[in-house]
Amino acid sequence: MSVKHTIVRAGLETLYFSGAHRLVQRFVGGVGSILMLHHVRPARRDRFQPNAQLEVTPEFLERAIRRLRGAKIDLISLDEVHRRLTTRDFGNRFACFTFDDGYRDNKEWAFPILKAAGVPFTIYVATSFPDRLGKLWWLALEHVIARNDRFALVMDGEERHVECASAGAKREVFETLYRWLRGLPTEKAILDTVGDLASRYGVDMPVLCGAFCMDWSEIGELARDPLVTIGAHTVNHAMLAKASEGEVGNELMMSRAVIAAALGKPPEHLAYPYGDAASAGKREFRIAQELGFKTAVTTRPGVLFPEHADHMTALPRISINGTFQDARYIPVLMSGAATALWNGFRRVDAA
Numbered sequence: 334m335s336v337k338h339t340i341v342r343a344g345l346e347t348l349y350f351s352g353a354h355r356l357v358q359r360f361v362g363g364v365g366s367i368l369m370l371h372h373v374r375p376a377r378r379d380r381f382q383p384n385a386q387l388e389v390t391p392e393f394l395e396r397a398i399r400r401l402r403g404a405k406i407d408l409i410s411l412d413e414v415h416r417r418l419t420t421r422d423f424g425n426r427f428a429c430f431t432f433d434d435g436y437r438d439n440k441e442w443a444f445p446i447l448k449a450a451g452v453p454f455t456i457y458v459a460t461s462f463p464d465r466l467g468k469l470w471w472l473a474l475e476h477v478i479a480r481n482d483r484f485a486l487v488m489d490g491e492e493r494h495v496e497c498a499s500a501g502a503k504r505e506v507f508e509t510l511y512r513w514l515r516g517l518p519t520e521k522a523i524l525d526t527v528g529d530l531a532s533r534y535g536v537d538m539p540v541l542c543g544a545f546c547m548d549w550s551e552i553g554e555l556a557r558d559p560l561v562t563i564g565a566h567t568v569n570h571a572m573l574a575k576a577s578e579g580e581v582g583n584e585l586m587m588s589r590a591v592i593a594a595a596l597g598k599p600p601e602h603l604a605y606p607y608g609d610a611a612s613a614g615k616r617e618f619r620i621a622q623e624l625g626f627k628t629a630v631t632t633r634p635g636v637l638f639p640e641h642a643d644h645m646t647a648l649p650r651i652s653i654n655g656t657f658q659d660a661r662y663i664p665v666l667m668s669g670a671a672t673a674l675w676n677g678f679r680r681v682d683a684a
């Protein structure tokens with residue numbers, strides 16, 4: 334992951350300083366982008382922040398909005414993205430802000446900024462998070478490693494002992510375990526492993542959920558604002574591609590029903606949890622379409638092209654994250670030049 338990020342960052346610098354992205358823009362620029370964010374909160378000083386690639390600061394969000402407005406890019410809602418793609422209304426380039434998971438910092442830090450600037454946005458809520466049944470296993474893993482200089486866990490049926498006293502060792506251990514966990518054959522295997530680890534080392538999953546995620550009354554408050562769209566993100570933040578077809582249908586329908594019951598309106602837009610090719614593919618795109626979602630977004634990197642009108646449940650996004658937290662990069666990312674390099678100049682990736 335970090336090697337690919339280093340290459341992309343170097344590429345962004347080159348593109349930014351050479352102005353090359355302006356040259357390639359008319360070939361790869363697309364018609365707009367859906368921007369992906371997670372946490373928005375002030376920078377912290379801790380040396381061990383393995384999930385920092387999932388956060389930006391409030392100041393960064395403000396700068397990003399100014400940059401986009403300065404570049405005459407329309408900032409629009411997902412319904413408007415859907416309308417422009419389906420009616421081929423490509424007069425102005427556009428961007429759409431989306432936030433995954435339903436973190437409380439979205440309401441505390443992002444909402445006041447977006448509200449003041451009049452920017453519409455979407456929050457995709459995994460319903461087990463406000464129900465306090467969610468398993469934020471990547472945060473639980475971070476907490477266990479942060480609080481312990483050594484710990485033990487069961488890997489592939491064997492008890493392993495891990496030493497991680499320094500911040501560097503903690504980063505390495507997190508990276509290794511995270512990658513190993515993401516590669517496990519089932520979601521249940523991940524949750525069992527981290528659940529066991531969390532209970533051994535006193536990390537309480539429901540408490541973690543309550544500390545980081547909005548509850549239904551907070552989500553309801555946001556949902557009442559006309560700038561806000563609440564989207565579905567499954568019930569259990571499930572890696573859908575690792576689930577059976579029946580389970581995928583249940584995750585999507587149940588999350589829609591729970592949001593409808595809580596907010597009085599069923600969500601029409603969906604984000605696949607994790608959203609990479611190993612978590613959401615052709616089968617998930619088809620099921621989301623069959624269930625009538627207007628749009629569904631992945632985390633596959635890319636800008637939108639007119640052809641995406643035929644693939645509304647397989648839309649790519651541009652990640653605006655901690656790793657690339659420099660407002661100068663945003664026009665470069667949105668030009669499509671960086672993601673075109675990543676995608677080998679393929680415009681639609683819906684397989």
Ligand SMILES: [Zn+2]
Pocket residue numbers: 433434566570606607
């Ligand atoms: Zn998510």
